[in-house]
Amino acid sequence: MLHRLLRTLGLIVLVGLPPAAWAATLPPPAGTPILEMSGSIANTTDGTVAKFDLAGLEALGKTVVRTSTKWTDGPVTFEGVLMRDLLAKVGAKGTEIVAVALNDYKVKIPIADFEKLNVILAYRRDGKAMPVRDKGPLWIMYPFDDNPAIKTDLYFARCAWQLKAIEVR
Secondary structure, three states: OHHHHHHHHHHHHHHHOOHHHHOEEOOOOOOOOOEEEEEOEOEEOOOOOEEEOHHHHHOOOOEEEEEOOOOOOOOEEEEEEEHHHHHHHOOEOOOEEEEEEOOOOEEEEEHHHHHHOOOEEEEEEOOEEOOHHHOOOOEEEOOHHHOHHHOOHHHHHOOOEOEEEEEEO
Protein backbone atom coordinates (compact mmCIF):
# COMPACT_ATOMS: atom_id res chain seq x y z
CA MET A 1 0.00 0.00 0.00
CA LEU A 2 2.79 2.45 0.93
CA HIS A 3 4.69 1.53 -2.27
CA ARG A 4 1.59 2.31 -4.36
CA LEU A 5 1.09 5.66 -2.61
CA LEU A 6 4.74 6.65 -3.16
CA ARG A 7 4.54 5.66 -6.83
CA THR A 8 1.38 7.75 -7.29
CA LEU A 9 2.96 10.75 -5.56
CA GLY A 10 6.06 10.38 -7.72
CA LEU A 11 3.93 10.40 -10.86
CA ILE A 12 2.08 13.52 -9.69
CA VAL A 13 5.38 15.31 -9.06
CA LEU A 14 6.78 14.22 -12.44
CA VAL A 15 3.67 15.35 -14.34
CA GLY A 16 3.83 18.68 -12.53
CA LEU A 17 7.39 19.38 -13.64
CA PRO A 18 7.99 21.57 -16.68
CA PRO A 19 9.09 19.66 -19.83
CA ALA A 20 12.65 21.00 -19.49
CA ALA A 21 12.96 19.06 -16.23
CA TRP A 22 12.28 15.81 -18.10
CA ALA A 23 15.18 16.41 -20.48
CA ALA A 24 18.41 14.54 -20.11
CA THR A 25 21.29 16.70 -19.04
CA LEU A 26 24.41 16.85 -21.17
CA PRO A 27 27.67 17.90 -19.53
CA PRO A 28 28.35 21.61 -19.96
CA PRO A 29 31.33 22.47 -22.15
CA ALA A 30 34.62 22.78 -20.28
CA GLY A 31 36.00 25.18 -22.89
CA THR A 32 34.54 28.06 -24.84
CA PRO A 33 31.25 27.03 -26.48
CA ILE A 34 31.36 27.17 -30.29
CA LEU A 35 27.92 25.70 -31.03
CA GLU A 36 24.49 26.19 -29.47
CA MET A 37 21.61 23.88 -30.33
CA SER A 38 18.00 24.69 -29.55
CA GLY A 39 14.44 23.94 -30.60
CA SER A 40 12.93 20.50 -30.51
CA ILE A 41 15.67 18.73 -28.54
CA ALA A 42 15.36 16.45 -25.52
CA ASN A 43 18.92 16.66 -24.16
CA THR A 44 20.36 19.98 -23.05
CA THR A 45 23.22 21.40 -21.03
CA ASP A 46 21.06 23.87 -19.10
CA GLY A 47 17.42 22.85 -19.51
CA THR A 48 16.84 24.88 -22.68
CA VAL A 49 19.81 24.58 -25.07
CA ALA A 50 22.74 22.27 -25.73
CA LYS A 51 26.16 23.92 -25.93
CA PHE A 52 29.30 22.30 -27.27
CA ASP A 53 32.95 23.25 -27.25
CA LEU A 54 35.40 21.73 -29.73
CA ALA A 55 36.32 18.87 -27.37
CA GLY A 56 32.63 18.03 -26.91
CA LEU A 57 32.12 17.79 -30.66
CA GLU A 58 35.28 15.73 -31.10
CA ALA A 59 34.04 13.32 -28.43
CA LEU A 60 31.05 12.48 -30.64
CA GLY A 61 33.31 10.76 -33.16
CA LYS A 62 35.17 11.75 -36.28
CA THR A 63 34.16 11.20 -39.87
CA VAL A 64 36.40 12.20 -42.76
CA VAL A 65 34.92 13.63 -45.95
CA ARG A 66 37.26 14.31 -48.85
CA THR A 67 35.49 16.48 -51.37
CA SER A 68 35.77 19.49 -53.62
CA THR A 69 33.52 22.51 -53.29
CA LYS A 70 32.97 25.71 -55.21
CA TRP A 71 34.87 27.55 -52.43
CA THR A 72 38.02 25.41 -52.38
CA ASP A 73 40.78 24.68 -54.87
CA GLY A 74 40.47 20.98 -55.58
CA PRO A 75 39.56 18.25 -53.11
CA VAL A 76 39.91 19.06 -49.42
CA THR A 77 39.84 16.70 -46.43
CA PHE A 78 37.26 17.72 -43.83
CA GLU A 79 36.95 16.10 -40.40
CA GLY A 80 33.92 16.38 -38.19
CA VAL A 81 30.98 14.74 -36.51
CA LEU A 82 28.20 13.21 -38.59
CA MET A 83 25.19 15.50 -38.39
CA ARG A 84 22.94 12.52 -37.68
CA ASP A 85 25.11 11.62 -34.65
CA LEU A 86 25.02 15.20 -33.36
CA LEU A 87 21.24 15.30 -33.71
CA ALA A 88 20.94 11.94 -31.93
CA LYS A 89 23.11 13.24 -29.06
CA VAL A 90 20.69 16.09 -28.38
CA GLY A 91 17.61 13.91 -28.91
CA ALA A 92 16.42 15.96 -31.89
CA LYS A 93 12.78 15.54 -32.90
CA GLY A 94 11.91 17.37 -36.07
CA THR A 95 12.02 17.42 -39.84
CA GLU A 96 14.47 20.25 -40.45
CA ILE A 97 17.17 22.35 -38.90
CA VAL A 98 17.90 26.02 -39.28
CA ALA A 99 21.65 26.56 -39.42
CA VAL A 100 22.77 30.03 -38.28
CA ALA A 101 26.16 31.51 -39.13
CA LEU A 102 28.13 34.19 -37.28
CA ASN A 103 26.93 36.79 -39.82
CA ASP A 104 23.32 35.64 -39.20
CA TYR A 105 23.05 33.82 -42.54
CA LYS A 106 20.32 31.23 -42.04
CA VAL A 107 19.49 28.17 -44.08
CA LYS A 108 16.88 25.46 -43.61
CA ILE A 109 18.15 21.91 -44.11
CA PRO A 110 15.91 18.83 -44.13
CA ILE A 111 16.97 16.27 -41.54
CA ALA A 112 16.42 13.66 -44.28
CA ASP A 113 19.70 14.88 -45.84
CA PHE A 114 21.57 13.68 -42.76
CA GLU A 115 19.85 10.30 -42.83
CA LYS A 116 20.72 9.53 -46.45
CA LEU A 117 24.09 11.32 -46.85
CA ASN A 118 27.21 11.42 -44.67
CA VAL A 119 26.91 15.14 -43.99
CA ILE A 120 29.32 16.32 -41.30
CA LEU A 121 29.73 19.32 -39.08
CA ALA A 122 33.36 19.91 -39.98
CA TYR A 123 35.77 21.31 -37.41
CA ARG A 124 39.02 20.61 -39.32
CA ARG A 125 40.14 21.14 -42.89
CA ASP A 126 43.26 19.34 -44.09
CA GLY A 127 44.08 18.46 -40.48
CA LYS A 128 43.90 22.01 -39.13
CA ALA A 129 41.30 23.86 -37.10
CA MET A 130 39.43 26.39 -39.23
CA PRO A 131 39.75 30.01 -38.12
CA VAL A 132 36.76 32.33 -38.45
CA ARG A 133 38.45 34.27 -41.27
CA ASP A 134 38.62 31.02 -43.24
CA LYS A 135 35.04 29.75 -42.86
CA GLY A 136 35.51 28.28 -39.37
CA PRO A 137 35.27 27.22 -36.72
CA LEU A 138 32.41 25.01 -37.95
CA TRP A 139 31.21 24.27 -41.48
CA ILE A 140 28.37 21.98 -42.57
CA MET A 141 29.88 19.87 -45.33
CA TYR A 142 28.25 17.49 -47.78
CA PRO A 143 30.20 14.65 -49.48
CA PHE A 144 29.86 16.21 -52.94
CA ASP A 145 32.46 14.09 -54.72
CA ASP A 146 30.82 10.87 -53.48
CA ASN A 147 27.41 12.08 -54.71
CA PRO A 148 27.78 14.08 -57.94
CA ALA A 149 23.99 14.52 -58.20
CA ILE A 150 24.08 16.91 -55.21
CA LYS A 151 26.63 19.27 -56.77
CA THR A 152 23.89 21.86 -57.19
CA ASP A 153 23.26 25.35 -55.84
CA LEU A 154 20.54 23.93 -53.58
CA TYR A 155 23.02 21.73 -51.70
CA PHE A 156 25.88 24.23 -51.84
CA ALA A 157 23.57 26.77 -50.13
CA ARG A 158 23.11 24.30 -47.25
CA CYS A 159 26.85 24.34 -46.49
CA ALA A 160 26.69 27.02 -43.81
CA TRP A 161 30.15 28.05 -42.67
CA GLN A 162 31.12 30.03 -39.58
CA LEU A 163 28.27 28.12 -37.96
CA LYS A 164 27.27 29.27 -34.48
CA ALA A 165 23.83 27.73 -33.88
CA ILE A 166 21.41 25.03 -34.97
CA GLU A 167 17.69 25.14 -34.29
CA VAL A 168 15.76 21.88 -34.68
CA ARG A 169 12.21 22.26 -35.97
